[in-house]
Amino acid sequence: MVAEAYRAAVRAGIGGFWELTPWELRIELEAFGERLRYEQESDTVLAYTFALLSRTERLPKLDKLLKGKKAKRNLAEELKAAFKALPEKSEDGG
Amino acid sequence: MTGNPYRGEVTLDVGGETVTLRFTWDAIARLRQALGEDYDTVITQAFNTQDVESIAHVVSIGSVDDLDPAAVMAASPPVIPTINACLDAIHRAYYGPDGPPEALDENPRKARAATWWRRLTARLFGPVSADSGS
Numbered sequence: 001m002v003a004e005a006y007r008a009a010v011r012a013g014i015g016g017f018w019e020l021t022p023w024e025l026r027i028e029l030e031a032f033g034e035r036l037r038y039e040q041e042s043d044t045v046l047a048y049t050f051a052l053l054s055r056t057e058r059l060p061k062l063d064k065l066l067k068g069k070k071a072k073r074n075l076a077e078e079l080k081a082a083f084k085a086l087p088e089k090s091e092d093g094g
Numbered sequence: 095m096t097g098n099p100y101r102g103e104v105t106l107d108v109g110g111e112t113v114t115l116r117f118t119w120d121a122i123a124r125l126r127q128a129l130g131e132d133y134d135t136v137i138t139q140a141f142n143t144q145d146v147e148s149i150a151h152v153v154s155i156g157s158v159d160d161l162d163p164a165a166v167m168a169a170s171p172p173v174i175p176t177i178n179a180c181l182d183a184i185h186r187a188y189y190g191p192d193g194p195p196e197a198l199d200e201n202p203r204k205a206r207a208a209t210w211w212r213r214l215t216a217r218l219f220g221p222v223s224a225d226s227g228s
Contacts, residue, residue, distance in 0.1 A: 002119060002126065018118060019120065020119055021117060021187040022187055022188050023186070023189060024100075024102070
């Protein structure tokens with residue numbers, strides 16, 4: 001099992017193998033697997049987008065592509081606006 | 095049982111000094127070298143029979159400060175707490191801070207370790223050949 005583990009660590013580019021416990025190596029390999037899957041998905045999306053764009057007659061503007069996601073709510077601004085909308089406190093505390 | 099459980103550490107009192115046990119791949123390789131291919135069986139037998147010399151050897155290999163087995167023997171730590179510390183350290187090394195799952199197979203450590211290991215490596219890199227010389 002030691003040789004198998006070492007081989008897996010080398011393939012995944014994990015350093016300091018001999019100082020890791022099997023559990024730590026497992027965590028690192030799982031993280032490596034997740035990163036690998038994310039990169040594969042990114043490559044697929046890129047290839048798909050490229051293929052899609054190469055079929056369109058007019059390229060959409062780059063800004064439009066980059067702003068594809070809905071903008072996140074700005075909670076700080078919303079809170080500020082909510083406070084501004086509150087009736088001002090009168091001097092006599094009422 | 096203190097020490098960082100995520101790092102697989104367990105502390106043990108040996109002759110009034112606190113020794114940290116941690117079974118890294120280096121320690122596992124050295125156990126295998128010292129006790130043979132079936133090192134886990136040998137360790138289990140040593141623990142069952144309370145074989146002090148073998149226990150001292152395991153403590154020596156597992157200690158982060160590379161204690162001398164003779165020094166462990168000379169300090170003569172209490173056997174049961176020492177065995178428990180070694181087992182906890184081995185369990186933490188293989189299964190992390192929560193230790194082994196409760197329901198284990200007949201040969202718990204070997205079976206569980208082999209299962210998750212094969213599943214993980216097969217998922218990441220494809221099946222590993224059986225003659226890879228573990």
